[in-house]
Amino acid sequence: MFVLLALPLGLAIGAISGFFGVGGGFLLTPILLLLGYEPSMAITISLLYSMSTSISGAVKHYQQKHILWKPVIVLSISGMLSTQVAKPLVFYLESIGYDDIVISLLYVGLLSYFALSMLTEKKNNHKSSQMYSISLVRTILIGLTGGFISSVLGVGGGFVMVPLLIRVLQLPPRLAVGTSLASIFIIVSTGFLSYIGSVSIPFTLACVLVIGAIIGSRIGAGITEFVSNHVIQKLLGTLYLFTLVSVILELFHLPIAGLSILAVYITPLIIFFSYQYRTKKKRLFSSE
Secondary structure, eight states: OHHHHHHHHHHHHHHHHHHHTSTTHHHHHHHHHHTTOOHHHHHHHHHHHHHHHHHHHHHHHHHTTOOOHHHHHHHHHHHHHHHHHHHHHHHHHHHTTOHHHHHHHHHHHHHHHHHHHHHHSOTTOSOOTTOOOOOHHHHHHHHHHHHHHHHHHTOOSHHHHHHHHHHTSOOOHHHHHHHHHHHHHHHHHHHHHHHHTTOOOOHHHHHHHHHHHHHHHHHHHHHGGGSOHHHHHHHHHHHHHHHHHHHHHHHTTOHHHHHHHHHHHHHHHHHHHHHHHHHHHHHHHHHO
C-alpha cells in the first residue's frame, strides 16, 4: 500500500529538498520510522533518497549560480570523515535496543534548536554577495557535524548544514541551500555505501522514491529564484517546528497523529510551490 503513495511522497519531499537544501532525508526518515521500518533500514533508504535529491537539486542551483565551491570542498571532506564514525554507533545502539529512543531524542534536540534559530533570526542579517570571508575552521566544524548527523539520522546533512551556514557563516539562504546540496551528495554517498553492505532495503519502494526525488528536487530548486531569502528562512524554521511536533508525538506512540501534523504543514507548502511554479511558467511564457 505504501509503495502506491511513494511517488507523490517522493515528489513532495523532493520539492521541499530542492527548495530548502536539506536533502529530504530528515523528513523521510521519521516518516519511515512512523510507518514501522527498522531504524537502520529507514536510514539506508533515506540516504539513497538524499543522494538523488541532492544531485538533482544541486545541478539546478549550479545553473542559478547559488553554489560556493570552496566551502563545498571543505564541507564534503570533513563530512565524509565523520560519517565513518557514526555508522558503528547506530549499529551499537540497535544491538542494545536503544536506537529508537536515542535517534528520536536527537531529532527533538536538533529540531528544537534549529526551529528556534531560524524563526528568531533577524531579517537582512546576511552578508552581501561581495562580502564573503569564509572561516576554514568553522566550515570544517559544520561539515563534521553535518556528516555525523547525516549518518546517524539518515538525513542529508543539509538539515544541519543549511541553518549553520546561515547562522555561523552568515550566508544568504539561497547560497546556503545551493552550497549545502552540492556538499550533501558527496557526504551522503559515503554514508549510504557504508550501510548498504550490511542492510537490505525494499528495492521497489526505493526506486519509486528516487524517481520522485529527482523530479521534485529540480522543481523546488527552481522556485527559490522567485522567493525572498527571508521567506525561505522562515519557512524552513516552520518546517523544523512541525517536524519536531511529529517526532514528539511518535515518542508518545501516536504515529498517526505525527504523520497528520506533517501533512498539515506539507500540504499548504506544496500548494505554495505549485503557485510559484505556475507563476514562473507564466513569466517565462510572457517574456518569449
